[in-house]
Amino acid sequence: MVDQTTITTTKTEETEVAAEPTTEQKGLVAEPKPEETKVTPEPAKQPYWYHLDRIPLAEDRAQKFLESFAAVLRHTNYKPVLDLYARSMTHCGRCTTACPVYQATGDPADIPCHRSQQILDVYKRYFTPGGWLRARIFGNHSLTNQRVDAIAESLYRCTACRRCNIECPMGLDHGLITHFGRYVLSEAGIEPKGLVVSTREQLEGETRNTSKVPLPALIDTLEFLEEDFEDMKSAKIKFPLDVEGAEYVFFTPVSDYLMEAESLMGIAAVLTAAGVSWTIGTQVYDAINYGLFYNDWVLDRVNNEILGETRRLKGRKVLIGECGHASRASKAFMPTFNRGDEIPLINIMELTYDLFKAGKIDLDPNVVTEKVTYHDPCNIARSGWIIEQPRAILRSFVKDFVEMTPNGRRNYCCGGGGGTVSLDEIHKFRMEIGGRTKMEQIRATGAEIVVAPCANCKKQLRELMKYHELPVQIVGLHDLILRAIRMPDSPGDQQSAADGSASSMVGSAKS
Amino acid sequence: MEELLAFLKGPLLVFVVLILVLGLVRQVVLSVWALIEATRRAGDRNIPYARVLRDTAIWMFPVTRLHRTLPVFSYASFFFHLGVISSAVFLQEHIDLFGPLGLSWPSIPRPYVDWLALLTFVGLVILLGHRIYVRQSRVVSDFADYAILVLLVVTVGMGYLGGQSWNVIPYSLTMVFHIAAGSTILVLIPFTKLAHCVLYPLVRLSSEIGWHLTREGGYDVVRTLYGPEGRKM
Numbered sequence: 001m002v003d004q005t006t007i008t009t010t011k012t013e014e015t016e017v018a019a020e021p022t023t024e025q026k027g028l029v030a031e032p033k034p035e036e037t038k039v040t041p042e043p044a045k046q047p048y049w050y051h052l053d054r055i056p057l058a059e060d061r062a063q064k065f066l067e068s069f070a071a072v073l074r075h076t077n078y079k080p081v082l083d084l085y086a087r088s089m090t091h092c093g094r095c096t097t098a099c100p101v102y103q104a105t106g107d108p109a110d111i112p113c114h115r116s117q118q119i120l121d122v123y124k125r126y127f128t129p130g131g132w133l134r135a136r137i138f139g140n141h142s143l144t145n146q147r148v149d150a151i152a153e154s155l156y157r158c159t160a161c162r163r164c165n166i167e168c169p170m171g172l173d174h175g176l177i178t179h180f181g182r183y184v185l186s187e188a189g190i191e192p193k194g195l196v197v198s199t200r201e202q203l204e205g206e207t208r209n210t211s212k213v214p215l216p217a218l219i220d221t222l223e224f225l226e227e228d229f230e231d232m233k234s235a236k237i238k239f240p241l242d243v244e245g246a247e248y249v250f251f252t253p254v255s256d257y258l259m260e261a262e263s264l265m266g267i268a269a270v271l272t273a274a275g276v277s278w279t280i281g282t283q284v285y286d287a288i289n290y291g292l293f294y295n296d297w298v299l300d301r302v303n304n305e306i307l308g309e310t311r312r313l314k315g316r317k318v319l320i321g322e323c324g325h326a327s328r329a330s331k332a333f334m335p336t337f338n339r340g341d342e343i344p345l346i347n348i349m350e351l352t353y354d355l356f357k358a359g360k361i362d363l364d365p366n367v368v369t370e371k372v373t374y375h376d377p378c379n380i381a382r383s384g385w386i387i388e389q390p391r392a393i394l395r396s397f398v399k400d401f402v403e404m405t406p407n408g409r410r411n412y413c414c415g416g417g418g419g420t421v422s423l424d425e426i427h428k429f430r431m432e433i434g435g436r437t438k439m440e441q442i443r444a445t446g447a448e449i450v451v452a453p454c455a456n457c458k459k460q461l462r463e464l465m466k467y468h469e470l471p472v473q474i475v476g477l478h479d480l481i482l483r484a485i486r487m488p489d490s491p492g493d494q495q496s497a498a499d500g501s502a503s504s505m506v507g508s509a510k511s
Numbered sequence: 512m513e514e515l516l517a518f519l520k521g522p523l524l525v526f527v528v529l530i531l532v533l534g535l536v537r538q539v540v541l542s543v544w545a546l547i548e549a550t551r552r553a554g555d556r557n558i559p560y561a562r563v564l565r566d567t568a569i570w571m572f573p574v575t576r577l578h579r580t581l582p583v584f585s586y587a588s589f590f591f592h593l594g595v596i597s598s599a600v601f602l603q604e605h606i607d608l609f610g611p612l613g614l615s616w617p618s619i620p621r622p623y624v625d626w627l628a629l630l631t632f633v634g635l636v637i638l639l640g641h642r643i644y645v646r647q648s649r650v651v652s653d654f655a656d657y658a659i660l661v662l663l664v665v666t667v668g669m670g671y672l673g674g675q676s677w678n679v680i681p682y683s684l685t686m687v688f689h690i691a692a693g694s695t696i697l698v699l700i701p702f703t704k705l706a707h708c709v710l711y712p713l714v715r716l717s718s719e720i721g722w723h724l725t726r727e728g729g730y731d732v733v734r735t736l737y738g739p740e741g742r743k744m
Contacts, residue, residue, distance in 0.1 A: 067736065068732075068736060071731075071732045071735040071736050072728075072732055074731075074732075074735065075725060075727075075728045075731035075732050075735065076724060076725050076728040076732070077549040077552060077553060077720060077721055077723060077724060077725055077728075078721055079545065079549075080542065080545035080546050080548075080549050080717050080720070080721075081717045081718065081720070081721035083542070083545060084542055084710055084713055084714050084717045085714070085717075087538065087542075087704065087706050087707075087710055088704055088706055088707035088710045088711070088714050089704060090656075090704050090707060091648070091651040091652055091653070091656055091704075092584070092588065092648075093581065093584070093641075093645070093647050093648040093651055094580055094581055094584075094585070096647040096648075097580035097581055098580070102647075108646075108647070108650035108651070111647060111650065111651055113651055114650065114651050117651070165718070167579070167580055169570050169573060169588075170570075170707065170711065170714050170715070171566065171567065171570065171714050171715025171718050172714060172718065173718035173721070173722075176718060176721045176722060180721075187732060187733075187736055196744060199744060200744035203744060204743075204744055295729070296724055296728060296729045296732075297729030297730065297732065297733055298729075298744075299724075299729070300726075300729045300730075301729075332722065333555075333724065335554070335555035335557065336553070336554030336555040336723065336724050336725075336726055337554060337724075337726060339726070
């Protein structure tokens with residue numbers, strides 16, 4: 001079962017959680033921040049009112065949680081959601097049938113509406129007149145550190161896949177409550193180190209990316225990929241760097257530059273073959289946005305890093321690589337956080353599909369003969385955004401394509417969603433609980449190759465296949481395209497290599 | 512007994528309906544206002560109303576989704592809602608209560624409304640059994656979940672019995688139980704999860720609006736908690 005020192009199954013009753021490891025021991029707390037011991041609200045920005053006046057809270061973490069809760073309620077749009085959910089949640093239990101974590105554990109703490117109820121209980125108790133009245137009539141029942149720990153534990157067991165939402169007759173989105181709860185925890189200083197350290201490097205570090213990949217290393221990698229592709233296909237591809245005025249500025253999870261060489265070559269091959277005008281920025285090249293998983297302030301800042309780089313290069317559109325969360329974080333929230341002119345956004349699979357439909361890429365149907373299945377990343381499939389496009393491409397050149405059941409909007413999470421794939425402390429949890437349903441799904445297909453067009457899903461699924469000893473290869477969509485693509489003799493109007501390809505940048509960047 | 516019944520059907524019912532209507536109007540007005548305000552504050556005000564409306568309508572009549580998960584519970588719940596709304600609204604005796612206000616509308620003939628009441632009752636018993644015997648439902652249920660179901664069982668059961676010639680309980684006593692339990696439910700509606708009878712269309716909309724964040728919200732939260740100098744990562 002789950003490693004009890006890293007993530008534990010807690011009960012919400014305070015007496016029972018008293019003996020549990022603290023949140024720090026579970027690896028859910030970032031390094032102490034110098035500011036966090038002193039809370040000095042601006043006079044004009046007083047937190048939302050709550051019942052701290054007559055019911056003092058002896059415990060520091062609980063008080064910080066409430067102060068954070070109050071500030072988030074005041075400045076965001078979550079309050080009407082909590083209010084309506086608290087007034088109308090019927091506890092019908094249909095969400096239990098949708099949640100892969102609950103299906104694996106059978107633990108009541110993992111029931112989506114039970115998880116949300118913990119947040120709603122705090123809301124009702126401290127932020128509504130009814131809660132104020134009940135506290136005086138029936139007793140205190142103050143929030144405790146242990147209860148806050150239990151909430152944190154519960155929220156980080158959720159993979160935020162939002163599958164429960166599609167089975168809720170009322171339309172409650174427990175993923176939204178998880179998102180809100182993690183945001184409140186984060187501003188109270190309770191956040192996973194794995195996410196915070198990466199984000200700190202991305203927003204405040206020298207390399208400005210989550211994996212600390214320096215620009216010279218990036219350029220070396222791209223140069224190597226250009227040469228490798230030429231050896232493989234006897235044709236040239238280019239990774240144009242810092243080309244001003246390109247139609248697309250490309251951002252992909254920076255981990256792709258370390259681990260997904262074939263995905264990158266496949267993408268470059270498609271764009272080169274179709275003569276697409278594109279570029280990679282040399283200041284910001286990481287699409288990862290962990291803000292989606294734990295903090296709206298971070299979500300905003302990373303989005304603006306991407307927008308800023310696109311504007312610097314005078315690019316016309318943002319192009320996001322194979323990544324579910326990065327695509328959703330940009331697609332869904334750029335209109336919110338963009339403070340300048342609108343910049344359209346497209347995912348690489350949408351673009352490849354458009355080029356495929358336009359007959360601009362030629363795929364050999366005799367190359368991929370293995371049995372292939374497709375895993376829908378939750379962040380691009382749950383809304384119905386990207387489901388059919390990759391399938392249409394795959395069916396055109398893969399001889400033996402099979403579907404998982406269920407799939408599309410009703411797919412199951414890989415088990416590493418919601419940022420949990422970046423938390424090595426909970427590896428065992430991801431393998432035995434979070435990803436169990438997906439592992440069984442993949443096994444049932446008998447597929448030899450799983451196409452998982454998402455950096456997070458790929459990492460999780462590779463670990464999952466290794467852990468459960470399944471001889472299945474996990475690849476991206478463009479990995480298979482790379483195998484099948486037939487490059488034209490003379491590519492279209494692709495920018496000249498000398499104008500900004502990786503190889504032409506080597507000298508200047510390294511220096 | 513007759514005097515008690517007259518009181519329940521007279522002054523108490525007026526009071527109950529007043530609480531119900533005012534309570535629900537307050538709920539709807541406050542919720543709609545909060546959602547309008549949230550939309551106004553959103554950085555992206557492009558809310559997909561058509562999709563939300565379509566999903567809301569589909570789930571109001573989820574005939575194609577009932578079998579998908581928890582089929583027994585889902586069918587019981589669907590027929591309970593169908594029965595309780597139609598038999599409560601279209602029973603002639605209920606319509607007659609609004610006669611003094613000059614209100615009237617078509618009713619469902621007696622034999623059919625009896626079948627609807629029976630369907631409602633069976634649905635209720637299954638829902639109650641589901642809460643008690645199915646673990647995942649039991650663990651998420653609280654006292655109010657059971658209390659409301661018991662009150663509904665009494666209301667619907669007594670209402671059905673009151674219309675049957677073979678009922679061995681005196682009619683007046685049956686009606687006292689029926690009206691007392693029913694009135695309790697009506698009073699509770701605005702203050703409990705039963706408010707979903709009017710809030711239902713707004714819940715799914717709020718789920719959508721909730722994801723439409725405020726543009727400066729993140730920075731405002733940081734300034735509130737950490738002062739003008741902000742926070743470090």
